[in-house]
Amino acid sequence: MVEITRLSTTQPDFWESLERLTSDATDDDLAVERVVTEILESVRREGDEAVLRYTRELDRLHASRVADLQVPPERLQAAFEGLEPAQREALTHAAERIQAYAEHQRMESWEYTEDDGTLLGQKIAPLDRVGLYVPGGRAAYPSSVLMNAIPASVAGVGDIVMMVPAPDGELDPLVLAAAYLAGVTRVYTVGGAQAVAALAYGTATIPAVDKIVGPGNAYVAAAKRRVFGRVGIDMVAGPSEILIICDGQTEPDWIAMDLFSQAEHDDMARAVLICPDARYLDQVQQSMERLLPGMERSEIIRASLANRGALICVRDLVEAEEVTNYVAPEHLELSVAQPRRMAERIRHAGAIFLGRHTPEVLGDYCAGPNHVLPTGRTARFASPLGVYDFQKRSSLIQATPEGAARHGRIATVLAEAEGLTAHAESARYRIRDHEQG
Structure with missing residues (x-):
């Protein structure tokens, strides 16, 4: 028997339950x-x-x-x-x-x-x-x-x-x-x-x-x-995560295996499926029951699903997007008919996999985008690792005598308002030089 949490947005305590499911311990060992x-x-x-x-x-x-x-x-x-x-x-x-x-x-x-x-x-x-x-x-x-x-x-x-x-x-x-x-x-x-x-x-x-x-x-x-x-x-990464939004039209075995693909990392990985069709959630759970014994890391998968996995029933796909933006998952699969349109409404996710034929595993190895991604809801403010993480930016400023005088007057007013007289006088030197020139 595969133990996995079942949630529904119709539950009065749904959002509290979701918060418990997605919260990571913040106290260091x-x-x-x-x-x-x-x-x-x-x-x-x-x-x-x-x-x-x-x-x-x-x-x-x-x-x-x-x-x-x-x-x-x-x-x-x-x-x-x-x-x-x-x-x-x-x-x-x-x-x-x-x-x-x-x-x-x-x-x-x-x-x-x-x-x-x-x-x-x-x-x-x-x-x-x-x-x-x-x-x-x-x-x-x-x-x-x-x-x-x-x-x-x-x-x-x-x-x-x-x-x-x-x-x-x-x-x-x-x-x-x-x-x-x-x-x-x-x-x-x-x-x-x-x-x-x-x-x-x-x-x-x-x-x-x-x-x-x-x-x-x-x-x-x-x-x-x-x-x-x-x-x-780069980041302090937590356990691996996958969240799948499915409209109930994808082969259940595919979705079950996609959930397994992250659950097999360790027993603290998080694998979540969201769907508006409760019967489809049952079908996926049945697929997991049948497929799990054949997995080399079946015990890890089983523990991961029991610890942090979830099958969530929502009223519709719009509500699925709302739940997803709250979770801000590391990996997000949009296994729906119009994934590009849905992706436009997703604000928080590390990597988004579009359509039924784009499993997360492609991103792990060879799709091209980086697989170093924000976890633990940090996709709300963090991004995948990229070239930009290995480059730094320096601002360039070069003023002409005219520019130094023009902008110096503004700087002088603001510096004096802040009580920084040396700042103001530094700007005035250039102003006087331009006026005398």
Whole structure:
């Protein structure tokens, strides 16, 4: 029996129930925080020595120098060339599509000149160096390498430092091959909070970066949160989410499997289906009952559906849109007859998959748009990872003598109103110079 919450918008307590379903714990695990704080401080103080110690203790990987933990560039190339042809072709195809999409995101510098000669503009420049965290060991995610590193490469980042744990020396060749394809410049077999600390503070061997991106466990997430401000971070991502709006006309097995595709990540993933047809919700639940035993990760899926899954019956598709905008899901499938029209009314979602033939899994691997997306209702204000996350903007201002006098008079009035006399006098110097000239 598949246990999953059933809700209806006709329930008097529907919105309270939905809030409980979609709320994430905001209090940090105190035990995790204590460990992370200790690790960050140790690496900040001791540098390479602390990195070696934690790598030995936590990953059972022994090295006498941090330099010995660096993966030689030729090994990355060898990993790519050693892949089975089907894997090499799939990885290359995915990389090409991700890059093609990312090229459209690149921001360019611009400027304009006003009538008095004042030049205003914006200069776009890439970050100097970024750090990419990649889960390692049995958890192999080459797609995450591509999704994080390729936008940085397209942005023009000169140095992409990848940290990937190698417990007991285990490294997945697909991850190394993806690093080679994506333009990663150096790879260290260092994981956990110690990897984040090394990237944030720098050590004698590992250079400090400007921004840290990439997924990780609770310790990595806590470490990223702690070092934010010293470096930039992409986001602190929560468990994976999928929300599907269906009009009841899609094959129920398809929808059941789409829900499974996110539920299989872990037992805290959230999989939600919204439909105005209660009988169709019953059909999907029956499909889940029948299909679940054949899933390799069936126990994880079962736990995820019981913990955070839901089948929600709404009065109509307009109400489905209202519920969706409240949830602000990471992944949103619009399995309806007119998905483009519905998408225009969706305000909050990380990625929107249009139509019955666009399962979320395409976005995970090879559609092109980034799969690093805001979770936990943060799609209300956050966006997918993109090239723009690896570029920064500087304002350009150049005034002519006429412009300095003209705008200086405005600045003087405002500066004096704020009681900042040096500000006002700075502007007056240019005003007097123009008047005397």
